[in-house]
Every structure is written in C-alpha cells, then in structure tokens.
Amino acid sequence: MKINKIHHIAVICSDYQKSKDFYVRILGLTPINEVYRAERDSYKLDLEVNGQYQIELFSFPDPAVRPSYPEAAGLRHLAFEVDDIEEAVQYMTSHQVNVEATRVDPVTNKKFTFFADPDGLPLELYER
Template identity: 80%
Template structure:
C-alpha cells in the first residue's frame, strides 16, 4: 500500500457565508462544487487550491468551538506555500487579517508565518 498525495482537507465552520467569503475571496480558492445537504442542514463547498488539492468547507448547526489554541489534539493547522512572504503578508493585512510576525524555520531557513480563519483555525504561510 502506498499513499499518493493528500486528497482533501475538511474544515467545519460556524458561519458558512463568512467562511465561504474568506476562503474564496480572501484566500482565492476556486469553488469546484457547492451542495446543500438538507438532511444534515449542512453546506459542503469543495475548493481547489491551485489545481492540486481540495479543501472541503462544511457548515453544521452549532458546531463546538475549537478546544484550544495552539496545541489542541487533532488538526493543528493548514499550510500554504507562497512565493513571496512579504507580499503575502501585505495582502492579508490589507484585508484586515492579523498576521503574526514573519519567522525563519531553523531547519530550512525558510520564512513562515501564521494567521487565523474566521473560526480561529491557524493557517500557515510558508515561503517557497
């Protein structure tokens, strides 16, 4: 058995329209399909990340809050590669998103930083 690649990452949001706007308009992910599942009172939005990966954005009525930050058990964060860290930081700050100070990975010497989605899920930017 061999794993080929990550197929998708599922994210549950508390406010579907707010999160949809964030992932589509701010992050620039391309919607692939959107469905409403009446039996679960839930939207599911499939998003393309530069033609390579997929994020599934789910809404559910009254989802529990994230258990803690930053080291709760489970998914820690989503990371996206960028070509120019400073350009990316300026872009997100221009959308009133609080971005942490740029740091340097001590192993790779690459720049990285974090910000949060509308529900507090940490998102990392990592320079190519």
C-alpha cells in the same frame, strides 16, 4: 498500502457565508462544487488549491467549539506555500486579516507566518 497524495482537508465553520468569503475572496481558492444537504441542514463547498489539493468547507447548525490550541495533540495547523512572504502578508493585512510577525525556520531558513480563519483555525503561510 500505497498513499498517493492528500486528497482533501475538511474544515467545519460556524458562519458559512463568512468562511466562504474568506476562503474564496481573500485566500483565492477556487470553488469546485457547492451543495446544500437538507437532511443535515448543511452546506458543503469543495475548494481547489492551485489545481492540486481540495479543501472541503462544511457548515452545520451549532457546531461545537474547538477545544484545543495549536500546541494540543492532534492537527496543529494548515500551511499554504507562497512565493513571496512579504507580498502575501501585505495582501492579507490589506484584507484586514491579522497576521503574526514573520519568522524564519531555523532548519530550512525559510520565512513563515501564521494567521487565523474566521473561526480561529490556525493557518500558515510558508515561503517557497
């Protein structure tokens, strides 16, 4: 088997409109396709990340609360690459997004920071 690339990342949100606003307006991801699936009472919004990757944003009635923290076994966080970490942090804080203090990766010497989406999903900004 040969894996070519990551095709998509799926995120289930508790408040579809709030999460849609966050991922589209604040993070600047481009909507590709949005569909309402009546049989599931669920929206699915496909979002493009700079023409390369896709995030699928799902809504379901009363989704279960995520039981783990970033250090629990499983997917830890989703990281986005940025050119300038200080500029990105300033942008996020100007949109009332709480961003942790910037740190430096001791292996790569690159700057990074964490923040959360409206459901507390850990997201990272990592400087190129």
